[in-house]
Amino acid sequence: ALAAIDGPLAVILGGKDKGALWDELAAAVAARGASAVVLGETAEVLARALAGQRVEAQRAGTMDAAVAMALKALPGSGTVLLSPACASFDLFRGFEHRGECFAAAARTASAR
Numbered sequence: 198a199l200a201a202i203d204g205p206l207a208v209i210l211g212g213k214d215k216g217a218l219w220d221e222l223a224a225a226v227a228a229r230g231a232s233a234v235v236l237g238e239t240a241e242v243l244a245r246a247l248a249g250q251r252v253e254a255q256r257a258g259t260m261d262a263a264v265a266m267a268l269k270a271l272p273g274s275g276t277v278l279l280s281p282a283c284a285s286f287d288l289f290r291g292f293e294h295r296g297e298c299f300a301a302a303a304r305t306a307s308a309r
Contacts, residue, residue: 198280199229200225204275204276205271205274205275205276206230206231206275206276207231207232207233207266207268207270207271207278208226208232208233208234208267208278208280209236209257209263209264209278209280209299210222210226210233210235210236210280210281210283211235211238211240211243211281211283212238212285212287212288212295213237213283213286213287214283215284217282217283219239219243220249223246223249223250223252224250226247226250227247227252231252231278232252232255232267232270233255234254234256234263235247235254235257236256236260236262236288237288238283238287240257241256255270259288260295261298261305263302264299264302264303264306265302265306268306279296281295
């Protein structure tokens with residue numbers, strides 16, 4: 198997903214930790230030059246992996262906050278990508294609910 202989008206990019210990552218290793222993902226985010234926002238159970242471990250690649254991740258407590266932070270990180274225009282790389286069951290009922298919350302937060306942000 199990181200490679201499929203042209204232009205400025207902010208990615209929202211995180212969710213329920215399933216014991217994955219994050220070094221390759223962090224390297225891909227860094228190579229893409231994307232801004233990162235992390236949330237959920239894996240926020241801290243993702244932030245550490247990203248820091249190892251010299252990417253400073255912002256930490257969000259909610260999807261609304263994550264979308265707002267991601268938009269603020271973009272220089273005027275760009276894409277906010279929800280590509281969590283984790284299960285959704287820490288903050289959401291499931292992946293569908295997470296997607297619905299992302300869409301609602303994006304609609305709210307674009308209405309401002």
